[in-house]
């Protein structure tokens with residue numbers, strides 16, 4: 001057996017597109033927060049500005065990929 005399975009340790013977030021806009025300012029969104037009340041989108045700036053929203057989320061998809069500002 002020479003082949004190896006590349007097991008991803010994290011679920012791949014659904015790709016973010018230019019159609020995903022921050023719910024606060026309308027900029028390109030890079031973070032999705034799945035809350036019991038619905039899905040919120042945040043740009044990189046507002047994902048940092050509203051950490052409480054991310055903490056309350058059932059799941060967070062982060063598409064910033066190391067571009068933490």
Ligand SMILES: [Zn+2]
Pocket residue numbers: 022023024025026027042043044045046
């Ligand atoms: Zn924003």
